[in-house]
Amino acid sequence: MAGLELRELECFLVLSEELHFGRTGERLYVSQSRxxxxxxxxxxxxxxxxxxxTSxxxxxxxxxxxxxQRLRPAYGGLREAVDDARAAARGVEGALRIGFQGTADAGLTAAVRAFRSAHPECVTDVVEIPLADPFGAVxxxxxxxxxxxxxxxxxxxxLGPVFSKxxxxxxxxxxxxxxxxxKxxxxxxxxAxxxxxxxxxxxxxxxxxxxSAVPxxxxxxxxxxxxxxxxxxxAMLLCRPTAAYHRREDVVFVPVEGVPESALGLVWHRDGETAAVREFARTLAGRGVSLGDAPVVA
Structure with missing residues (x-):
């Protein structure tokens, strides 16, 4: 461990994802030679x-x-320990924006309220993201x-907490x-x-x-x-709570047997993980929030 440089480890981890020296430099804001x-x-x-x-x-x-394989979890744990220490020292603050697909119902908003109550210095917003671009906003x-x-x-x-099966x-x-x-x-x-x-x-x-094999x-x-x-x-597949929320006179919702259950998860970017994101993930997991009641398309 003598003389270990965290910047070297960070550079190697980013390079292992990008497999490109130029893109690695861009992510780290350093030159390719560095x-x-x-x-x-x-x-x-x-x-x-x-x-x-090679060329x-x-x-x-x-x-x-x-x-x-050995370094990534260890480095992640080190970053988390430092961020958590900072958060404990000054409290989770700044801003946190949570995206959702479909509709944010009482389950999700209850988790947001709990987070706001625990971390009043962190401004928290909930915004809709497109169904057709689940990961672009992150x-x-x-x-x-x-x-x-x-x-x-x-x-x-x-991928953080997984829920609402x-x-x-x-x-x-x-x-x-x-x-x-x-059915x-x-x-x-x-x-169909x-x-x-x-x-x-x-x-x-x-x-x-x-x-479906039919476009x-x-x-x-x-x-x-x-x-x-x-x-x-x-036709369109929807989770059962979504179907209940979006009932309309010109649409019929029929149960389906033999297809996997719908499930939701909280995701964030590896380079964008913050103490606020982790605390919100803990809030979701700790409260046992059932987002299955949320009308989110499945």
């Missing part, structure tokens, strides 16, 4: 090559892969964290063949056109919420999706 210097210094301390670099690609060596810094529908497979994002329904227009049924199966849903989220929602995320209309908001359903263009 990235090379920090890496070389760390490799001398370790006593082996951590990164293999075309950058890759971790087996030693680098092993090192980053990446762009428009929000500090967001309650989004799972799955989340983004390497640059941290709820059964799904399929929303259909009153003239749809499903409208007269007491439908996953196979029947997969054979389903409303899907438009890009930039990742393909895996869109497929999870529209598991349906792509929408950017929940209300657009329900309008397409009411017009008879396609």
């Amino acid at each position: 990235v090379s210097q920090l890496l070389s210094s760390l490799e001398r301390r370790v006593g082996g090559r951590l990164v293999h670099r 075309r690609r950058v890759a971790l060596t087996p030693l680098g892969e092993r090192f980053v 990446r762009g810094g428009a929000v500090d964290a967001a309650v989004v529908l799972l799955p989340v497979e983004e390497p640059d994002l941290v 709820r059964p799904q329904t399929v929303a259909v227009g009153r003239d749809h063949p499903f409208a007269s049924l007491a 439908v199966t996953a196979a029947e849903v997969a054979a 056109p389903l409303v899907t989220a438009a890009p930039p929602a990742p393909a895996y995320w869109r497929a999870a919420h529209a598991p 349906g209309p792509a929408v950017t908001t929940l209300q657009e999706g329900l309008t397409q359903v009411a017009a008879g263009r396609a």
Whole structure:
């Protein structure tokens, strides 16, 4: 541990994500040559090559892969300890913006009120994010964290508390063949056109919420999706609480058997984790908030 430089470790962790010296320098606000210097210094301390670099690609060596797996949680724990000490010394302050998809109901707002009560010096806002862009607001810094529908497979994002595992329904227009049924199966849903989220929602995320081989209309908001359903263009999967909240005369909600339950999670960017974000995550987890009652599209 003698002479250990945290900047070298931080540089290596960012490089292991970017696998590009230029982008690593941009994230750390240093030159590309400085990235090379920090890496070389760390490799001398370790006593082996951590990164293999050619004119075309950058890759971790087996030693680098092993090192980053051990280093990341340890470094994260160190950052958390420092941030928590700062927060304890001065209290959580500043601003915290929480994004949500669909509608923020009493469950989410109760968690926000609890957080505000515990940390009155932190200005907390709740803002809606597009259905079709679940991760963009977090990446762009428009929000500090967001309650989004799972799955989340983004390497640059941290998935915090996961909650609200709820059964799904399929929303259909009153003239749809499903409208007269007491329930439908996953196979029947997969054979019908389903409303899907438009890009930039990742393909895996869109497929999870529209598991059909039949193309349906792509929408950017929940209300657009329900309008397409009411017009008879396609069906749409929704979690049961969302269906209950958005009942309307021209749409029928039918239970679906055999599809995975809907679930929500709080996500934030690895580079944007703060004491306020962690405290809000603890508030959600500690209160056991059931966001299944929140009308968030599933």
